Amino acid sequence: MPHRSPDLATPLVAWYRANARDLPWRRDAFHEQYGGWGVLVSEFMLQQTPTTRVIPHLDAWLARWPTPSALAAEPPAEAVHRWANLGYPRRALWLHRAAVQIRDRHDGIVPADVDALLALAGIGDYTARAVAVFAYGQRHPVVDTNTRRVLARAIEARSQPGAPSRRDLDRFAGVLPADDDEAAIMNAATMELGAVVCTARTPRCEVCPIAHVCAWRAAGYPDTGDARRKQARYEGSxxxxxxxxxxxxxxxxxxxxxxxxxxxxxxxxxxxxxxxxxxxxxxxxxxxxxxxxxxx
DNA sequence: GACGCGTGGCT
DNA sequence: TAGCCAAGCGT
CATH class of the missing domain: 1.10.10 (Arc Repressor Mutant, subunit A)
Incomplete structure (x- = not known):
């Protein structure tokens, strides 16, 4: 009989309020200027690309294309060109396609509905909910690799998460605060903790706000193996x-x-x-x- | 569920 | 230094 999960929301939300990095897409002015489009573009760029590399490209992209319709008005070549060295250039193509779909289906306004977002090119479970939560303040589970790692350690006493699953969404939804705004902060806080404290290789448990309730720590940091796929060799590929x-x-x-x-x-x-x-x-x-x- | 898909910094 | 790793998605 598993015991009840401890309250993660209170310490995570408090920690985030005091320690969150000052990133462009977290600023009020960013939301006022670019709205859901700014969040959408940032989430596309952050898919598998480190934050520090995204920031300058995001600024340039939004200065050039401040609305979905602005991007949709140009050929995809421009998007692929300006994607530069962000990697996975299919994302540039998908972002352009999404801009066209937003112009044609949604009057140029990034939709707030998760199912409408999921129907857009290049948007999956993570990005759809990230936009609905971080741009529009809705209450959904936003589950990325950082969140899955934090939950694997804090709740399941595993060193790394298992393979991604739709069940991750339901599980995380179950520990989100009932209040929309608090839930949004916990979504961001859990990702942030995984990004800067509960990291994959060298976790900084000495500064972790939930170390006192962490199941992995209590179990003595066992190496439970890594279910993630290994990346294929890049050189010569x-x-x-x-x-x-x-x-x-x-x-x-x-x-x-x-x-x-x-x-x-x-x-x-x-x-x-x-x-x-x-x-x-x-x-x-x-x-x-x-x-x-x-x-x- | 497993695979293919870029690029570059870090250890 | 040769992997390891990074706010995933579509097929």
Whole structure:
């Protein structure tokens, strides 16, 4: 018979109020200026990209495209180009598609409804709820890798979370405060704790506000194994080849490049061709009359 | 559920 | 120094 979970919300919310980093998307002025669009763009960029690398790109992006309709009015090539080195450039394409969908379906206003958000390109369980909560103040569980790690340790006494599951959402919803605003803060606080204290490799338990109720700590920090997938090797991978092709086209400043001038001297010519073909299939580049370009 | 998908800083 | 890691998503 499992004992009741201790109250995590009170210490987490207090800790967050005193210790939250001053990030752009947490400022009142940011919300007043960019509303749900600012939150949406920040969440897209933060999908698998570190906070410190996102900040300058987010500023530039929103200065250039302060509304969904502004982005939707330009070709996807511009989005892919300005995505620069943020990584996973499909996100730039999806963000552009989402902007078009927001313009066409929602009169240019980022929807507040989770199901409407989920129907947009590139938006899944995490991003939909993050927008509904952080832009519109609704009460939903926002569960990212940080939250899953904090809960795995504090409640399940595991060193790392298991594989992501829809059940994570229900489980976290069960420990959120009833009040919308408090719940929103706990969502942010739990992610923040995982990002800066309860980190994957070297947790700083000596400054953790919930160490006194942490099941993993009480159990003596057992290594319960890591259920996460290991990342495939990047050096020599198709992903590296795709990245190099796309960088070449970005560096060409949006102009077409003869296909034979792209990645000349790449060690594996078959891999080079495979990268180009898959980028075309993904819609990240276009081919015509022997030249490659970003998608128009 | 498992896989493919970028890029660069950190240990 | 060679992995490890980072506010996921779509298939």
């Amino acid at each position: 198709d992903r590296q080849a795709r990245g190099a092709v796309l960088k070449a086209l970005r560096d060409a400043a949006g102009t077409a490049v003869p296909i034979h001038d792209v990645l000349t001297g790449w060690p594996d010519p078959l891999q080079r061709d495979r990268a180009i073909d898959s980028l075309i299939a993904d819609g990240l580049i276009e081919a015509s009359h022997g030249v490659l370009r970003l998608p128009r």
